[in-house]
Amino acid sequence: MKSNRIDLLTGIGLCLISLAVFIYAFEFSGRGVNSYGPNFFPQAIACLLFLASAGLIYQALKGHTTASIESINKAGFIKASVTLALAIIYVFAMNFVGFFIATIAFLYAVMFYLGQRKQIVLTITALSVASVIYGIFSVFLKIPLPEGIL
Template identity: 30%
Template sequence: MRVNDALFGIALLALAIFVWLHAAGFPKVAGTAYGPAFFPQVLALGLAASAALLIWRGMKQATGGRFLQLETWAREPGRWFGLLLMLSCLVVYALLDEILGFHITGFAITTVFMIYLGVRPWLALVCSLGTVIVIWLLFARLLLVPLPGGVLTPYLW
């Protein structure tokens, strides 16, 4: 599937505007030259510049007014199932992460993806367990990013 760059540019421009406006509402810090909105707004300017380049390039490449062209692989139903599986797992993670916790939710989603991709079930279980443990150690212990414990909260050190 070939999507014109102008469409991605428009989406990126919308994101840049959203980030700029959201950051503009951050509280000002007295006595400082740069407030908490400075860095996000600089990033928003970079996103807007990238969006302008994508829109310009997309308009230059547009032939015959076609902004979306499906390739042969995009016509196979199995490819779309993988996309729907990924999106549904994101929704499930967002809904169950606080309840079940990062460990259980991450383990289940990683296992489902590995089995879908053809990994043997026992190997998928082992690799998923190792992946979740390593990610938890890196984020929760090394970077001190709190990940939801869910039902395992009493057992986490």
């Protein structure tokens, strides 16, 4: 039953998106191009998407489940969100403290949060992984990694 509701909501959402795209794409008609201009393809796809999502809504209303929907584990979901937040902090921090330090801290933090409590494992992994990546990217491939503002 719940899966139908999700299908219904996604269908409605996608219908609205395709409408918005269709209308917004009118802005693209440039001068000097033939009748199939830059707006044609997005609008054609938007129409098809509208039809397909209408189909999804129809199926959901009729009670056909298109597919079984996986439930979300609440504790696991929170864990994943926190990790994501850590990653965002990491990306911002990289600009300040540089790639190397930020990476060590990030790895240490995420491993700790996910339940690895052995200090020695944490330290060795964080240090070695950061060094190996730094080595491959910065020294070997000469990809410039953020140095930070220090």
